Amino acid sequence: MLKRTVPVAIAFVVGLWxxxxxxxxxxxxxxxxxxxxxxxxxxxxxxxxxxxxxxVHVHWLxxxxxxxxxxxxxxxxxxxxxxxxxxxxxxxxKAWNLLAGGSASFxxxxxxxxxxxxxxxxxxxxxxxxxxxxxxxxxxxxFIASAAYRTFRARTLEAALLLVAAAIVMFGRVPLSAAIDQxxxxxxxxxxxxxxxxxxxxxxxxxxxxxxATSLRIIFGIERAYLGGD
Amino acid sequence: xxxxLRIDRRLIYALVAxxxxxxTLWRFRLPIAPSPPVEGVHSAIEALEPGQVLLASLxxxxxxxxxxxxxxxxxxxxxxxxxxxxxxxxxxxxxxGLANQIxxxxxxxxxxxxxxxxxxxSRQQAEQRRAALAGQPLAEALGGPAAVGAAGTAVIRAGxxxxxxxxxxxxxxxxxxxxxxxxxxxxxxSALVEDPERGWYLLAVRERTPSLRYGEDYVFLGQRAGLGxxxxxxxxxxxxxxxxxxxGRPTREMPVFRGVETLGDVDYLICLAAGNSGEAWVAYGxxxxxxxxxxxxxxxxxxxxxxxxxxxxxxxxVGGVKGAWEYEHLIGIPAQATEMVPAQTVAHMVVIALxxxxxxxxxxxxxxxxxx
Numbered sequence: 001m002l003k004r005t006v007p008v009a010i011a012f013v014v015g016l017w018x019x020x021x022x023x024x025x026x027x028x029x030x031x032x033x034x035x036x037x038x039x040x041x042x043x044x045x046x047x048x049x050x051x052x053x054x055x056v057h058v059h060w061l062x063x064x065x066x067x068x069x070x071x072x073x074x075x076x077x078x079x080x081x082x083x084x085x086x087x088x089x090x091x092x093x094k095a096w097n098l099l100a101g102g103s104a105s106f107x108x109x110x111x112x113x114x115x116x117x118x119x120x121x122x123x124x125x126x127x128x129x130x131x132x133x134x135x136x137x138x139x140x141x142x143f144i145a146s147a148a149y150r151t152f153r154a155r156t157l158e159a160a161l162l163l164v165a166a167a168i169v170m171f172g173r174v175p176l177s178a179a180i181d182q183x184x185x186x187x188x189x190x191x192x193x194x195x196x197x198x199x200x201x202x203x204x205x206x207x208x209x210x211x212x213a214t215s216l217r218i219i220f221g222i223e224r225a226y227l228g229g230d
Numbered sequence: 231x232x233x234x235l236r237i238d239r240r241l242i243y244a245l246v247a248x249x250x251x252x253x254t255l256w257r258f259r260l261p262i263a264p265s266p267p268v269e270g271v272h273s274a275i276e277a278l279e280p281g282q283v284l285l286a287s288l289x290x291x292x293x294x295x296x297x298x299x300x301x302x303x304x305x306x307x308x309x310x311x312x313x314x315x316x317x318x319x320x321x322x323x324x325x326x327g328l329a330n331q332i333x334x335x336x337x338x339x340x341x342x343x344x345x346x347x348x349x350x351x352s353r354q355q356a357e358q359r360r361a362a363l364a365g366q367p368l369a370e371a372l373g374g375p376a377a378v379g380a381a382g383t384a385v386i387r388a389g390x391x392x393x394x395x396x397x398x399x400x401x402x403x404x405x406x407x408x409x410x411x412x413x414x415x416x417x418x419x420s421a422l423v424e425d426p427e428r429g430w431y432l433l434a435v436r437e438r439t440p441s442l443r444y445g446e447d448y449v450f451l452g453q454r455a456g457l458g459x460x461x462x463x464x465x466x467x468x469x470x471x472x473x474x475x476x477x478g479r480p481t482r483e484m485p486v487f488r489g490v491e492t493l494g495d496v497d498y499l500i501c502l503a504a505g506n507s508g509e510a511w512v513a514y515g516x517x518x519x520x521x522x523x524x525x526x527x528x529x530x531x532x533x534x535x536x537x538x539x540x541x542x543x544x545x546x547x548v549g550g551v552k553g554a555w556e557y558e559h560l561i562g563i564p565a566q567a568t569e570m571v572p573a574q575t576v577a578h579m580v581v582i583a584l585x586x587x588x589x590x591x592x593x594x595x596x597x598x599x600x601x602x
Binding site for chain 2: 030033034037038040041044045047048122125126129130131132133134136137138141142144145146148149150152153154155163166167170171173174175176178179182185189192193196197200201204
């Protein structure tokens with residue numbers, strides 16, 4: 001009962017209430033939303049802990065089993081350890097000052113960055129994370145060009161239509177097209193504003209109806225996969 | 231199979247590298263006509279009065295920075311130039327440092343910078359003068375009794391586009407080059423700037439005085455988890471969602487929040503996003519708490535946002551580098567995006583050419599009965 005019935009009952013009551021709550025502008029109704037968002041924020045804090053545990057656990061298993069590429073898992077541990085250590089050292093220093101009767105206040109513990117130890121985190125961010133992320137993303141330009149060449153072929157009528165539309169939009173988005181003829185970017189805009197929009201709307205409405213249906217299934221206890229188990 | 235279908239991928243990579251690299255060496259100008267979605271964001275911000283509140287949600291990390299950083303800077307320059315109060319934040323934990331840097335550097339562009347300068351007919355003369363003064367404190371030496379060119383001092387607010395002569399010769403007129411040269415320059419440093427009408431200026435920074443005050447003209451709130459939940463929470467109370475800013479200072483005491491209790495009190499929101507936070511802002515924020523908003527995004531996301539734009543849920547879209555370029559043009563400060571667009575244009579042309587080549591090869595080989 002505790003594993004199934006109670007969670008389903010909670011989902012039913014809370015789910016139904018927040019559907020109704022959206023349409024009730026009274027103060028007590030708004031307060032219940034504020035309370036719920038506060039609970040959700042607390043839960044999110046635990047989700048971070050869960051995420052950290054999951055990351056550490058997955059990579060620990062890879063290292064223990066000596067799976068191919070387990071060296072990268074060691075790098076994950078190294079990066080995590082160094083970043084957390086550099087971030088924590090400043091906080092420990094502040095805590096020590098506080099205990100020793102220094103001037104640190106609670107607000108100091110929320111400080112991002114700073115001139116002392118925490119600048120190590122800034123250094124990692126600026127000189128490791130930033131260039132590494134930008135490099136990974138920049139490489140996409142090469143892969144996209146290669147993939148477009150190898151796969152973008154007019155094998156069927158549908159593929160040909162997609163190809164022509166994509167070429168027009170791509171060229172219409174390039175400033176050079178306007179220099180050749182103003183009609184090219186205008187036609188590209190027309191493709192975006194009508195055929196693209198119609199399809200996007202259909203997908204958006206379909207996805208949203210699917211979300212409504214899934215939410216109702218959860219509220220009424222039909223969908224129970226979120227409870228785990230079989 | 232036709233040879234047109236067998237181009238080595240390394241050759242394609244080399245072509246892309248050349249396409250991106252060449253325009254950075256050989257610069258050329260491209261015609262510009264701002265598109266309606268970009269104009270939608272610009273005109274909404276342009277319509278705001280000084281002192282009104284712009285909430286900027288910079289939701290991206292370093293991976294997307296090349297696309298989103300130029301438009302973020304352009305929008306913030308526009309906002310600060312209009313003396314709007316700016317509340318900046320991010321939904322992305324990896325974006326905190328980047329967002330903070332963008333805000334602080336843009337704010338710095340609005341400092342009052344006192345410069346000493348000398349004017350020369352050519353770049354060569356200006357460089358010779360700089361070389362002659364090597365080892366001396368340029369800020370004192372320039373414009374002194376031993377000045378070589380026409381000399382003077384001026385107060386420049388590069389971000390705001392203002393140049394005020396303080397003494398001596400006519401200072402350089404404001405230009406994007408002046409902003410680039412002085413935007414982040416430290417006192418004591420020097421720069422060479424060309425004024426097409428007056429000549430070359432050798433400038434030395436004497437002092438910088440901040441003109442935008444943290445907590446009064448702008449604030450950076452940092453990041454909180456939750457996306458939709460956070461937006462709803464901000465709609466209930468901004469101070470409950472962000473009791474402290476990124477540096478831990480209580481937000482309730484900040485003048486920048488004067489009259490801003492909930493999201494409904496925000497005059498305009500611009501979401502600069504690499505992910506789906508723009509859609510979340512529409513669904514959980516703008517629709518529920520009724521405030522106008524616009525979205526800046528990577529080019530790949532822009533088509534997804536057209537339905538929101540056409541429905542009037544957002545005033546406009548700034549999509550990718552091209553959108554940022556158009557925005558820079560609209561505010562009259564060509565910057566990063568303006569430099570990036572030629573490279574992107576050539577790279578796009580290469581991709582289109584590759585698609586054409588592969589399809590030509592495909593049809594030729596099909597005619598011979600060898601296509602797959």
